[in-house]
Amino acid sequence: MEARLIDDIVSAIRHGGTVTLVLGAGMTMPAVPGLEELVELAERYAAGLGDDGELTQALHQARAALGPHALPIDVYLAYRRVFTARRRPGEFDVVAQQAVLAGYRAPDLASSPLATHGIWQWVDLRLGERVENSLDWWELPAGVEAVGRLLAGRPDEFGNALLTTNFDPLFEIAVRHTGRQAVSVPVAPDGRPDRRPEGEGAVQVFHLHGFWRPVSEEAREPLLHDPAPDATAPEPTARALADLVTGDVVVVVGYSGWDDVVTSALRAVAAARPVRVLWALHDAAPLRLPERLEGLVTFYTEVDGDRLFTALADRLEVPPAGPRVDPRRRVRHLEWERELFSQPGNTAPEGVLPLLRQLERRYGWGVDWAGDPQRPRLLFWPVRLRARASLINAVQALTAAALSARGVRVAICLDDFGVAGREELSAGFSADLLRWMHRVDPAAAPSVASLQDYVTGAPAHSPESLLRPTDPWSVARIFYGERSPSLYSVLAAIKVVPHLALHDMERNAGAIVQTLLSKDANRLLTPLTTWSYLHHLLEDEPAAEVMAYAGSDERLLWEQFREHFGLGGTLLYNPYIKHLTNESRMVRWSSPAELRAYLNSTRSLPGWGEEGGYVHWLVQNAFLLPRYLTGEEFPEAGGYRLDSWTAFAAALEGGIPVLDLLAEDVSAFYLS
Template identity: 50%
Template sequence: MTDWSGGDGPEEELSAGEAMLLGRLSASLSGSEQITLMVGSGVSASVVPRVPGLLEIADQYAAGRNDEGSLQRALAQARARLGPVPAIDVYRAYRRVFSDWVSAGAFDVIAQQAVLKAYAPEDPMESPLATRGLGQRVERGVGEALENERYGWQLPRGVEALGHLLAQTAVAFDNRVITTNFDPLIEIAVRHAGGLAVSLPLDLSGGYGASAGADGAIRVFHTHGFWRPTLHVRGPRLLHDPARITAATDLVDGTAALIRGDTVCVLGTTDWAGTLASAIALVARRRRLRVLWGLFDADPDQALRTGERLKQLTGTEVECFPGIDTERLFPALADRAGVIVPARETGRRHVARHHKWERELVTQPDSTPPADVPGLLLQLERRFGWVNQQQGTRRPARVLWPVRLRPRASVIHMVQAFVAGALARLGVEVRMVLDDVGTRTAESGDSFRADLQHWIGRTGHGAQVRFVSLGEFVEQSQRLPRTPSPESLLRPTDPWGVARRIFYSDRNPSLYSMLAAVKAVPHLADWDALEANAWPIVQAMLRTDASRLLIPLTLWPYLNSMLLESQTGDVLTLGGRDEALLWASWRQTFGFGPGHLYNPYIKNLKHDAHMLSWSTREELREHLYRTRELRGWDSDGSYVPWLFHNAMLLPVYLTSATMPRVDDFPLDSWAAFVAAIEMGRPALDVLADHVNDLYLGARPDGRGEVT
């Protein structure tokens, strides 16, 4: 048993009640008494809304529902009938209205959205939620994947400290926590601290199924339900109906069976349903208990009154402590126990520019690109801010580069072509899949392909790319006899088979996320952003051709056909950052698969913008000078820095070319480029000359600048 009696820590900031409770807990544990910890929503209230916050989310949901305001009026009616009552009574009424007007489990979605308030991934497009719409039910697989994304969750300091306490002193707490919460933050905190945790929601009969998990795992028992389905609880409702909780004697019996400690500590809860107090009362009839109950209210007189009320409810002495904030108590308890709670780590971050690495381009001896594929991918990521979502092997054998057929290739295509050529030069098979379904013309396809071949060829001898017509592939797949193999059943290679997997399986994404995946609408990840951009979303849907919806049904079959040829991890897709959601949707539909390589995002410009497909050097020069006059012209991802970094520095690096200069300035970094501009040097002219030469320079077919 851990020695809980000593240790100096920062306890001077504790309230009088917290100091007393800390002393009681230390005494219990130093006397080899186990503690049964029972916690409520107060421990996570700083990041997960409590009942009033749930009601606000429900009102927001009702306001956006396409039902002519019926749900809103029904909720308003329920509020009016109740009058001035506690929020929990309104919660009960709201659940009934949602059940009547929407569905039996509709309010569970509201609870899930409340939990997700604590989830803030670094990159929403890499999140398991990327393909899930707001308001769409989170099923078990997605929920488990989210919980495993531990860097994406905001953990209150108290919960974080509790996770370390439980992970390092599990026996002292009997390897368990009982909670009325439906969020997974305790489990996430335990895992973050290096421990194992299992979520075990109780049903109304008090059962929780098989207590799975390795020995030593912390079992977190959720008495009022859990935020996502589990193997044990799969029904239409995740959270227990408040009206049924108060009458569920079996639930009380099941909770009482979980109380095995000599000391019971209750924190962060009002116990509005009486489940915890009733369970304590059952145990107290059979054996002696020491009950410590922390109250957030700092009034000592109120603590005395609450203690008397709880004594009548439980039939045993209950010592109440006023002014308890678990944000202070749990770190102090960890300190008293000698448990170190380090600052949280953060996940890997991608930025658009790396100034230190930029400076290395010509001033360091390792400025030449590596001669191996993993090294090249690493340098693309480090030096130029490319995103490499590597799923399988670190050395891909094949690259799938899908490109939509357009009247002209843009400078974004040029940047991607240089990288494709650099990979091909190192022996990677690059397939450029031209999305020409329904739009094929020999002239436009040949011109588009010639531009790409020209840029690929500039990376050096041996850079060969295989061009594939997506339209021809789809037509051929429709003509071939249907003799499905087990592999093709897993990942169909025909449009209809893919459609079945997308729209008729239990993994089907939301309609909004599919529209965002095909770039028909902007990808927004929270309610406020959606509400603020409601008109742009509608406008995007009005002006976007419905043919966009065919992209997954035609491109995904081709990827699946590539995956039949060799190991799944050998494939890497190449594209722009705004295509990340398309491949995230593929992973959601088909599971583990290829890696994805994205060039840095360019703000507010798409391929068809004339600023990205100019016709003469003078046009490009005018674009650069006009943009230079705008506020924010030098921010990450804006037009000028994007062109400088991706259309000049990157090709120079990949081809080992001579770095452009302006007078005595080598333009080897963004800092040098800006300094040259500020000193009145014609750096923008040099950028225009260099990028224009790459984009509109002489081709093997004799074409040059457009006249």
């Protein structure tokens, strides 16, 4: 049937006809959940409301009333009505938005627009547009991608538009992949499209059942149309929708016609002018359609939308979209970069920006720039005061010193808020940081400030006109009150719970509950106190020239800072040691023998040599990096020059006792 349908479409086009595409949910599955999965999402949403299970019971009651053989569309419609009746109009929109986001697969959630967005939180215009603009992170079925090619490559034949009953943006994403513009045009329940003036010449995608996000700042009405009880479109709505059907031929794919929105419009078109309707069905028998269309339509059964449109695009000789580079993509190929782009030799570059680039390429460090890269004047380094500094702090001190030697001022902010015995601990902790810094820059003289002293001496209220509040209470009012981040994203930012997407949360539910029960709440103070002190520094420093400094596991915290306070927010971060924290004894050992025992134990585990693992991290950051920043020679052992992780691993596999060398060398650096 697919071949015959393609023949009919191509024949119509070659005889001067135009085609109107009407596409439904069958086209975007499985990237966006179908009706059965959408119903399951609604049940999961209801289960988490904390309403003593009332909404869940109402949903079960509605499903039971339909009987055991109810179609998924009937269950979906019943659930929508229950949500509207028991919650509020538009409550189901959040479930639909979460379903759409299932098709958005950012490789690194923390660096995506959803970094600070919680599960089941409303997606507004600004966030929705940012997510849609991350084109390469959307999962596009082959048929959807081919539709984008057709609309971009043959716009005149396809009316430069399509109609869809879907509320997701995948067709627009597919068009934009080709370099063409696409405009999302929701259609109101009365059939009138929201025709926006921008995007002249762009492909218009008319969403007949509503769109997944607002299309303007003022839009707060329900995004999706609540279904009418009789599912029948009135005559004025049918006539309004008929105006959108401009083609001589209408091709319907992936849509069952359950609500009469399309069928009523087709009848109105047929009453006004000749039109051919070619309706593709996945199943062998049409669903609910023949009695409504009375011979108006030619049906094609057992049609697969992916195969259909891929073959049609090839038949019409529409070339595939070329490769594109998305600046938001964060998939790194570190080994490849080290081979091709690392500066040769063992001399660190003199400039700040070249040094930062080499830290990224050689050692896996990273910079999240708030804007275009520019040389920082100030490195803001907040560090939690503990009884003893860790090896991670030592490595951070080395890099801070390398920047200090190149003219960047270093401001250390000891997060000692509420730490018992902080006065005694601060002296020794600060002395350790300074000792490690002096190994690279003997003249390093960072400023060291106590967060506790700053907070207790801060004014009770910041001036209302101040762009950046400098006391924790005003920071809290903006961060928690005005911006309203989700509680989950706040907890993930301060590392109370793991930062996961919805599809990963269920299998980690036990770990999330355990951390909620076991972690104390003192880290809730971290953003309030740390950001208030940073705002104090920014009173005298250009925000674009201040770089924050932290571990890669704190990137979400600084993404939230950028999200809520705008200007600034560039972050330098060191690589994270997989499965270890700054409290781990393995980064706070007391003798070379203790470290040797940790190394030998790790060596016996599967995957011991993976990038970011304990041994790999020590070699890269505590063995190689100090030599690179100080210009020391790399040692040799058993004929191997230990100037890279590859050489170290090869020596280890060759039976050379380099783990003993590593334990002695790193201990001398950390403990001396």
